[in-house]
Amino acid sequence: MFIKYDYEEEEKKSGLKIVLGLLFLILVFGLLTFYWFVPRGGVYFENVPAHSNFSLGVSASMQFYENMRFPEKKISYKIDDCSLQKTYNMKQAFEFIEGDTVLEFYEVLDDEDILIICDETREMNGGLFIAGEGGPTNITQGGEFNIIQHGQIRLIKESNCKNPNIAIHELLHVLGFEHSLNRNNIMYNITNCDQIIGPDIFELIDNVYVAESLPDLLIEKVSANLEGKYLSTNISIRNIGLKDASDSKLIIFVDGKQIEEVEIESMQMGYGRVLMFSNIWISQLRIDEIEYEIRTEFSELDKKNNKIEIKIGDD
Ligand SMILES: [Zn+2]
The missing domain is CATH 2.60.40.10 (Immunoglobulins)
Known part of the structure; x- marks a missing residue:
């Protein structure tokens, strides 16, 4: 499955950023003046996070099939022919998922579980450019689990966000996750820097990897x-x-x-x-x-x- 991005939107945003930056400076000076001359009370800014869960109230299954997982929680990867920036983004994405789940990722030279390739071509889909693509390439149906034996990621656009959102999105596809209908969720099909991973994704990953890797x-x-x-x-x-x-x-x-x-x-x-x-x-x-x-x-x-x-x- 691929994720798309709005090119014009992004251009508009960088223009908007400069304007917002200026407004912010004016605000800071204003507030300083306010603080120096009216030194009583306080001014608080509160950052209320948007609802970021995978499902929007409706209980939707988050994965392509039930209980999708790799055989082991240690998953290998190989990055093939990617720019320094994309390689860095991908490694950051691995660290990001590792930081909040039981999963561990390690690099190998061959026989990898996840292959990451890169591509600069600008492809369109449904009027939007494709930012990346990813998913499991080999799934074996087990008893309780649908076992992912191989996955692939294609990074097309470099991420301009603080977090490597495109790489994380594609990695989550490889781990079995579908698209979310919530535009605040990282699995929404049009990328934007403010999207985050809801805690429900981390919970599902940890649950599905509780079982030890054993035959049956x-x-x-x-x-x-x-x-x-x-x-x-x-x-x-x-x-x-x-x-x-x-x-x-x-x-x-x-x-x-x-x-x-x-x-x-x-x-x-x-x-x-x-x-x-x-x-x-x-x-x-x-x-x-x-x-x-x-x-x-x-x-x-x-x-x-x-x-x-x-x-x-x-x-
Ligand atoms: Zn996608």
Whole structure:
């Protein structure tokens, strides 16, 4: 998603700044005079912050999908061919987010989580110039989380603001955030220097990164067919966690008695596998239930989903 800026508006603003500067000086002299000659009481200026929350009262989801996050709270980045100013803006943006959340960003030479590229071309969209672009480029659907495996930012316009608002805006897109309809929020789709990050963005980031980066093997589906004393069964397993799973074991029990044990080789996050067994000889005459269990030697997000049982009806 991209963010736009109003070029003319900006020109107007710098003119306005000079006028405001002069007015300010006049005001300061005025106030000094006031202070020296009328030394009683006080004059207060109060800065009331504008409502800056992501949603304008309506409860809107802030991310493109539910619970979007990178696998780890330490996220790597690479800045490719950017001017000193834009590189500085980007690094400031990382520090900004780091300062108020559990996230940590670090620079790498390759195999980065976030790639930052720069571009000077002036592109228009909907009558406004594009200031930057950013978003996740690879999302894997997990169980509880939608896992961002890679993101990209394209910085086009250098930021003239005190805070690197464009870089922060694009970084928040990469972290899964959508546009806000609140013009005071940094995620509004037209940039301006007064926009700020509402506390709700920081809260959501910290919440979604509470869970440790662990794998989570799940028995998704099983089917079994018994013919005489021979059992055939299929088992679908998936890693719905935040990390690749190393080797584990699948054990099958028939009425509490172990009848099969196989190795499950390592499984990447988001990936699944179907195990098929045919004609396992069962000594019993009748079966009540079959139980399937994945045993791991590593921690998982959830161990409860490692077991499933099916009842075999009388026929
Ligand atoms: Zn945007």
